[in-house]
Amino acid sequence: MKHLRLTMAAGLLASALAISPLAAQTPDNVLVVAQNIDDIVTIDPASAYEFSSGEYVANTYDTLVRYDAMDTTVLAPALATEWDIDAANKIVTFALRDGVTFHSGNPLRGEDVVGSWTRVVSLDKAPAFILTQLGWTPDNISEMVTVDGNRVTVRYQGDFAPSFVLNVLAARPASIVDMETVMANEVDGDMGHAWMNSNSAGTGPFSLQTYRPADILTLQANPDYYQGAPAMERVVIQHNPEGATQRLQLEAGDIDMAKNLDPGQIAGLDGAEGIRIETYPQAAVHWVSFNQKVDALTNPAVWEAARYLVDYEGMANGMLKGQMEVHQAFWPEGFPGALTDTPFRYDPERARQILDDAGVDTPINVTMDVISAPTFVEMAQAIQASFAEGGINLEIIAGTGAQVITKYRARTHEAMLLYWGPDFMDPHSNAKAFAFNADNSDDKYASTTTWRNAWMPPAELNEKTMAALGEQDAEKRLEMYLELQQATQTEAPFVIMFQAIKQVAMRDTVSGFVNGATSDYVFYRLVTKE
Amino acid sequence: MALTDRTGEGRASLPPWIKTTFLTLGSIAVTMLGLLFVTFIIGRVMPIDPVLAIVGERASQSTYDAVFEELGLDKPLIVQFGYYIWDVLHLDFGTSLLNARPVSEDIARVFPATLELATLGIFFGIVLGVPLGVLAAVRKGSWIDQVARVVALVGYSMPIFWLGLMGLLIFYGILGWVGGPGRVGIFYVDVVPPVTGMILIDALLDRNWDVFKNAFSHIILPAALLGYYSLAYISRMTRSFMLEQLSAEYITTARVKGMSEWDVVWKHAVKNIRVQLITVIALSYATLLEGSVLTEIIFSWPGIGSYITTALLSADMNAVLGGTVVVGLVFILLNIFSDLLYKVFDPRAR
Numbered sequence: 001m002k003h004l005r006l007t008m009a010a011g012l013l014a015s016a017l018a019i020s021p022l023a024a025q026t027p028d029n030v031l032v033v034a035q036n037i038d039d040i041v042t043i044d045p046a047s048a049y050e051f052s053s054g055e056y057v058a059n060t061y062d063t064l065v066r067y068d069a070m071d072t073t074v075l076a077p078a079l080a081t082e083w084d085i086d087a088a089n090k091i092v093t094f095a096l097r098d099g100v101t102f103h104s105g106n107p108l109r110g111e112d113v114v115g116s117w118t119r120v121v122s123l124d125k126a127p128a129f130i131l132t133q134l135g136w137t138p139d140n141i142s143e144m145v146t147v148d149g150n151r152v153t154v155r156y157q158g159d160f161a162p163s164f165v166l167n168v169l170a171a172r173p174a175s176i177v178d179m180e181t182v183m184a185n186e187v188d189g190d191m192g193h194a195w196m197n198s199n200s201a202g203t204g205p206f207s208l209q210t211y212r213p214a215d216i217l218t219l220q221a222n223p224d225y226y227q228g229a230p231a232m233e234r235v236v237i238q239h240n241p242e243g244a245t246q247r248l249q250l251e252a253g254d255i256d257m258a259k260n261l262d263p264g265q266i267a268g269l270d271g272a273e274g275i276r277i278e279t280y281p282q283a284a285v286h287w288v289s290f291n292q293k294v295d296a297l298t299n300p301a302v303w304e305a306a307r308y309l310v311d312y313e314g315m316a317n318g319m320l321k322g323q324m325e326v327h328q329a330f331w332p333e334g335f336p337g338a339l340t341d342t343p344f345r346y347d348p349e350r351a352r353q354i355l356d357d358a359g360v361d362t363p364i365n366v367t368m369d370v371i372s373a374p375t376f377v378e379m380a381q382a383i384q385a386s387f388a389e390g391g392i393n394l395e396i397i398a399g400t401g402a403q404v405i406t407k408y409r410a411r412t413h414e415a416m417l418l419y420w421g422p423d424f425m426d427p428h429s430n431a432k433a434f435a436f437n438a439d440n441s442d443d444k445y446a447s448t449t450t451w452r453n454a455w456m457p458p459a460e461l462n463e464k465t466m467a468a469l470g471e472q473d474a475e476k477r478l479e480m481y482l483e484l485q486q487a488t489q490t491e492a493p494f495v496i497m498f499q500a501i502k503q504v505a506m507r508d509t510v511s512g513f514v515n516g517a518t519s520d521y522v523f524y525r526l527v528t529k530e
Numbered sequence: 531m532a533l534t535d536r537t538g539e540g541r542a543s544l545p546p547w548i549k550t551t552f553l554t555l556g557s558i559a560v561t562m563l564g565l566l567f568v569t570f571i572i573g574r575v576m577p578i579d580p581v582l583a584i585v586g587e588r589a590s591q592s593t594y595d596a597v598f599e600e601l602g603l604d605k606p607l608i609v610q611f612g613y614y615i616w617d618v619l620h621l622d623f624g625t626s627l628l629n630a631r632p633v634s635e636d637i638a639r640v641f642p643a644t645l646e647l648a649t650l651g652i653f654f655g656i657v658l659g660v661p662l663g664v665l666a667a668v669r670k671g672s673w674i675d676q677v678a679r680v681v682a683l684v685g686y687s688m689p690i691f692w693l694g695l696m697g698l699l700i701f702y703g704i705l706g707w708v709g710g711p712g713r714v715g716i717f718y719v720d721v722v723p724p725v726t727g728m729i730l731i732d733a734l735l736d737r738n739w740d741v742f743k744n745a746f747s748h749i750i751l752p753a754a755l756l757g758y759y760s761l762a763y764i765s766r767m768t769r770s771f772m773l774e775q776l777s778a779e780y781i782t783t784a785r786v787k788g789m790s791e792w793d794v795v796w797k798h799a800v801k802n803i804r805v806q807l808i809t810v811i812a813l814s815y816a817t818l819l820e821g822s823v824l825t826e827i828i829f830s831w832p833g834i835g836s837y838i839t840t841a842l843l844s845a846d847m848n849a850v851l852g853g854t855v856v857v858g859l860v861f862i863l864l865n866i867f868s869d870l871l872y873k874v875f876d877p878r879a880r
Contacts, residue, residue, distance in 0.1 A: 026716075030716075032716050034711075038840060040626055041583070041627075041629060041630060044631045047630075049585075049588075085564070124593050125593065125623075126584070126588070126589045126591075126593065128593060129588070132590070177602065193630075197630050212832070213626075213628070213629035213631065215639075215832040216719060218719075238711075238830065240711050240712070240830040242711075242828055242830070244695055245695070245828060245830070248698055248699060248702060248703040248710065251703060252702065254715075254716070255716075320711045399577075401844075402583060402843065403578050404876075406577060406579040407580060407581050423588065445591045447587060447588035
């Protein structure tokens with residue numbers, strides 16, 4: 001009895017500790033963000049290839065040129081102040097910015113540029129292909145990128161438009177790292193890779209203070225940042241995968257920003273005191289594709305009919321409100337070269353007519369793979385219902401992201417509901433994915449939407465894609481991408497439906513947050529709090 | 531033969547405790563090997579490509595092939611398993627595919643979080659569940675029994691996800707009595723040195739009462755939630771065990787002898803259900819120590835449950851197997867501990 005009483009007393013005391021209203025206000029110089037960060041695999045810019053790691057790299061590293069926080073649609077000087085392109089369009093020479101230092105205090109040198117890119121190409125991690133497009137290999141990069149004092153000369157193999165080359169060099173894996181520090185932490189020839197998964201070695205506005213996977217990521221302001229120290233001394237990104245509790249935290253004032261709220265949770269915050277919602281167009285496009293290894297899906301009439309079997313407006317204004325808008329071309333709206341026409345409407349009668357005219361027997365019964373996440377499954381169900389109106393019966397197969405991609409990569413799916421975001425902000429990134437296929441053989445793997453759906457585009461599309469890549473005239477180049485989009489809109493086994501929108505809920509004391517079209521353009525350096 | 535005759539007299543036999551120790555260790559080794567083998571095979575036959583977890587979906591074929599070989603996936607399954615066991619024997623659990631860090635580091639980070647939560651949860655479950663079960667049995671059919679039944683029923687049937695969200699909404703969002711998601715408030719993160727990995731203990735060791743109070747305000751709700759689910763199970767089992775004891779003849783005899791009801795219940799009946807209760811409590815505790823995935827998600831609690839689940843969904847088999855080793859060991863150790871307690875409480879088991 002004595003023990004029981006003691007235990008109960010201890011329990012009551014413990015409860016009393018907890019039952020007292022807890023203060024909820026974040027300091028003026030600290031930004032607290034709730035975000036799902038369990039997608040991060042690594043935070044080394046040579047291997048970082050996920051959304052959250054992209055945001056991290058954007059805030060801790062710089063590239064020679066970049067789409068800056070001040071205007072994420074304009075390619076601006078960053079660690080390079082100017083550049084020249086030779087007459088033959090094969091060499092770019094950059095002049096490095098003076099006085100830039102890394103987080104360690106080491107000065108930026110041309111050797112860091114060469115070393116950083118050599119490191120990416122040699123480690124050959126996930127995003128390395130972005131740089132190797134320029135014809136760089138571990139063997140030739142020392143000749144392709146050379147240093148002369150303050151000037152870095154970049155050579156490349158292939159006929160590329162200058163804008164394409166600059167866009168590649170503005171991409172995430174082209175980030176410049178402090179090679180002296182990184183190589184000092186090399187273990188077993190890993191070029192500092194393991195060390196870089198717990199530390200930052202960039203010139204960016206923030207340095208890494210703490211990172212624990214699926215727990216917390218804290219950034220510390222870099223007082224010596226060449227564009228001025230950020231107002232926020234710290235940015236604390238707390239892992240929270242659940243939107244409902246992110247909302248509670250935001251309302252309680254424990255966080256300044258909630259990044260993973262669904263439309264219902266966003267709607268629930270409408271009119272909430274001290275909270276506002278910001279909307280940011282994103283570059284990802286969402287589509288349904290048809291695997292050409294499946295006989296029932298090879299008839300172009302099926303592709304055409306399918307374009308009239310999606311209730312674009314109904315979905316965008318209903319379940320996807322605030323998350324997606326109608327977009328029917330592969331390059332996202334808001335970027336030069338984007339086709340903004342939306343010629344297709346939900347019209348099941350027309351779809352049935354198209355199938356009848358082509359002599360296609362209905363119903364067509366096929367499976368459709370989809371990632372088992374709330375928005376995707378709801379989209380799949382809506383598409384399943386509207387496709388059925390035209391005589392195409394979809395059996396939905398929901399799986400984890402890894403399961404779906406494994407199947408997609410093996411080309412064993414039938415129909416697929418998925419999305420595509422560009423690897424770097426050049427239309428070639430998407431044109432190559434949707435309008436080009438060098439070799440459709442099973443053993444010629446390519447990560448493009450075309451190859452994965454076993455679709456060989458007409459020869460003229462392939463040729464035009466490569467011609468656009470090398471086109472020197474910027475205006476003409478954009479015109480070619482418009483034509484490519486028009487062609488795939490009508491000739492490809494893809495139904496491109498939506499462009500993503502991101503909504504971020506934040507305390508109304510927060511301003512200056514920049515959320516560009518991809519995770520590479522999410523910036524905290526201009527954030528202030530009143 | 532020189533050491534023994536046909537009757538066995540003179541045999542150089544080992545002391546019983548050494549035999550027992552060897553048998554126990556052998557049993558642990560065989561159990562763990564079987565557990566790892568089954569988990570390994572399940573992981574390898576799942577239709578998920580572990581290489582994609584590392585290289586992403588757009589890596590070149592050469593990058594893919596290099597990682598494929600690096601992971602040893604080009605070798606037969608049994609060889610892969612053999613390599614894995616060899617590494618484990620050298621205390622190398624490999625590197626997680628999902629965060630490129632040693633699995634042992636990950637487990638050292640996530641298991642203390644689960645241990646802390648589960649221990650407090652089982653504490654609530656025992657302190658409230660056992661008396662509730664006893665009372666429900668003693669007052670069988672009374673309002674107390676009905677309340678206990680409803681409490682247990684709700685505990686069994688209510689989705690933990692919903693209860694957790696409601697708990698957060700009321701006690702955190704509206705009343706502000708407890709801390710929100712996470713193990714500790716943002717401004718107390720990494721304030722105390724991590725000695726055990728359990729923030730309450732580390733704060734006590736560091737005598738940092740602010741951190742202790744803040745951490746307690748964060749753990750109290752998820753621990754109470756887990757405790758409630760344990761309570762539901764423990765109270766129902768306690769009631770059942772008690773009813774069996776209360777109908778026994780020795781209880782009637784004790785009452786006839788004029789013993790007070792308190793003594794009859796607590797000194798005789800409860801005393802005789804201790805062994806059964808130990809089994810129930812050990813099982814509940816082991817279940818909590820596996821990690822409660824949904825609770826961990828709702829409360830942003832970086833525990834072993836969500837760690838293993840996330841790893842499994844991406845075919846990160848090093849992480850899954852590392853987690854399986856820990857969970858398997860927890861079960862085995864709790865089993866051994868239960869056996870020891872049986873011997874303490876029940877002379878017949880000695």
